[in-house]
Amino acid sequence: MRGFAAGLAVLVLLSWASAAEENIATLRGAAISDSPDPAPMAGVVNKDLRQVRNYPEQPPTIPHSIRDYQIDLRSNKCLTCHSRTATGESQAPMVSITHFMDREGQFLASVSPRRYFCNQCHVTQSEARPSIENTFEDIGSILSRLRRK
Amino acid sequence: MSFFGFARDVGSAIRRPSATFSLGFLAFGGFVAGIVFWGAFNWALELSNTEAFCVSCHEMRDNVFEELKGTIHYTNRSGVRATCPDCHVPHEWTNKIARKTAATKELWGKFFGTISTEAKFTAMRRELARHEWARLKANDSLECRNCHDLAFMDFTLQGKRASEQHDRFLASGEKTCIDCHRGIAHKLPDMSGIEGWN
Numbered sequence A: 001m002r003g004f005a006a007g008l009a010v011l012v013l014l015s016w017a018s019a020a021e022e023n024i025a026t027l028r029g030a031a032i033s034d035s036p037d038p039a040p041m042a043g044v045v046n047k048d049l050r051q052v053r054n055y056p057e058q059p060p061t062i063p064h065s066i067r068d069y070q071i072d073l074r075s076n077k078c079l080t081c082h083s084r085t086a087t088g089e090s091q092a093p094m095v096s097i098t099h100f101m102d103r104e105g106q107f108l109a110s111v112s113p114r115r116y117f118c119n120q121c122h123v124t125q126s127e128a129r130p131s132i133e134n135t136f137e138d139i140g141s142i143l144s145r146l147r148r149k
Numbered sequence B: 001m002s003f004f005g006f007a008r009d010v011g012s013a014i015r016r017p018s019a020t021f022s023l024g025f026l027a028f029g030g031f032v033a034g035i036v037f038w039g040a041f042n043w044a045l046e047l048s049n050t051e052a053f054c055v056s057c058h059e060m061r062d063n064v065f066e067e068l069k070g071t072i073h074y075t076n077r078s079g080v081r082a083t084c085p086d087c088h089v090p091h092e093w094t095n096k097i098a099r100k101t102a103a104t105k106e107l108w109g110k111f112f113g114t115i116s117t118e119a120k121f122t123a124m125r126r127e128l129a130r131h132e133w134a135r136l137k138a139n140d141s142l143e144c145r146n147c148h149d150l151a152f153m154d155f156t157l158q159g160k161r162a163s164e165q166h167d168r169f170l171a172s173g174e175k176t177c178i179d180c181h182r183g184i185a186h187k188l189p190d191m192s193g194i195e196g197w198n
Helices: A002-028 A139-148 B003-015 B023-047 B058-068 B084-088 B093-111 B118-138 B142-147 B160-170
Strands: none
Touching (some): B058 B118, B118 B142
């Protein structure tokens, strides 16, 4: 009996593994034992058009190239355009007030240390075609679908 | 005195044995030596004006050169690149000599160890960078403009941020390249207190 259960488990595992292997093969476009040429790297979207946020708390994506923009203890390139005082010249949107808040909700005079490393939250987008289709649905469209019913 | 008489006098003066060498030999020798030294000087100048020379000392190779490698001035789609002297040494001869003289101070820095380790270099970096900014500010970013000519920039092909800034501040002469494009080739030093960086 125990032998049978163990055999079954192995069978299940094996079939799961082969299913997984097929899945992987479809994602990377080749069997797991092959090493196909990597797809060319997709370029960074640099259209300078601000993107719609998928939900209100989302850090907006960066609509411009950030090649070689240094962010470390010595300097922060992003703030040369996005800081409060820089926006007059740069015409960039100012970092929002949440960036000045410490974790107690106190407003500091300048960007809070926990918001200093911008690309911890903000990322550029690339022109790559997604390997798996995204089924995320915006709350707005869910609500209007429900309302229509 | 006839012309021939004058020529003969001069001729004999040149041929007349001086203490050890004839004047003609001295003049000619001086001339040749002049060429040789001038050539050697310019040759040394040219030799020291190559990237290979700049990065032959480890301070430059391990810090600034390493950093340059990832940037657009080292690797890009067109394969045109900028070498150290393209950005750091003026093209005209007099300016070049002036910069070389200043560079000797940096060599001093090497031999007496003010920048001999990475930590020391990092500490000196702000100072060195400020010299370069001041120089480029004073010459209206001449070295950048040797390659990038505003007159041939097609703003319609540039990104929106680039064309707007160039249109507002560069074309009007209000700012120069280095005011906005710091740290394009190397890592920046501590920028606290420097205008525009907060």
